[in-house]
Amino acid sequence: MEALKDILSVDTEILGGQPVFSGTRVPIETLFDHIEKGITIDEFLEDFPGVSKKQVLALLEVANKLVTAGNIEKLYEIAS
Template sequence: MDIKELITIDPDILGGQPVFAGTRVPVESLFDHLEAGVSLDEFLDDFPTVTKEQAIALLDVANRLLTSRNIAQLYAAVA
């Protein structure tokens, strides 16, 4: 899944916070839930507008980004 199809950033939706495409659910919510020990299925129950495919695709993108050989670019982007 293309990242542009997965995440929407629109100043009219939650002030431009990245959300799952087609929803008003912040991407950050998935990571917050997982960090708190909430299962993926519970997250999906809490946010029924997010599909399992979207959540898994987002986790895959995050994994690829954080394990990329281009991690130095990530450091520069968040510095």
């Protein structure tokens, strides 16, 4: 798996510190908005050519690991 810094970055100088795909100004949230609307990853990549498929797949892997049973209790603690 890629290093997190290769997938996303947070910089107060870029979109006020909103997490974006590294090397771009594309918010991470935009990917999830697209998926929520039924837009495919390939269509997302067409809309945002600065984002690589490798970044998208790595981000989804990170998201998957965050919500697995072993980590879900930590998420509940953070969200409380």
